[in-house]
C-alpha cells in the first residue's frame with residue numbers, strides 16, 4: 001500500500017500523490033527503529049588457529065582495521081554453540097558483513 005510520507009495516510013494502490021500534501025507516495029513509511037540486535041547476531045568464522053596467541057594477534061590485526069572480531073574461546077560462554085563448532089582449534093569470527101574485508105586483512109591486502 002502506498003503511504004504519504006507527510007501525513008502518513010494510506011492510499012489505494014495506483015495512487016501516486018497525496019492530494020492533501022502533494023507529496024509523492026512511498027511504498028513504506030520509514031521503518032521504526034529496530035530492536036537492538038545482539039552484538040554477535042551473524043558470526044562467520046574467517047580463520048582457525050591452533051594457538052591462542054596466534055588467534056589473539058589475528059584478532060588485534062582485524063581490530064586495527066576497525067573490524068570487530070571475536071575468538072570462539074572467548075564467547076562460547078555467551079552463545080549456545082553447536083559442539084562441532086567448538087572443536088578444531090580457536091575460531092576467529094567476525095560479523096558476516098565484515099567477513100570479506102577481514103579475509104583481505106588476514107591475507108595481507110588490507
Ligand SMILES: [Zn+2]
Pocket residue numbers: 004005006007008009018019020021022023
Ligand atoms: Zn499526505
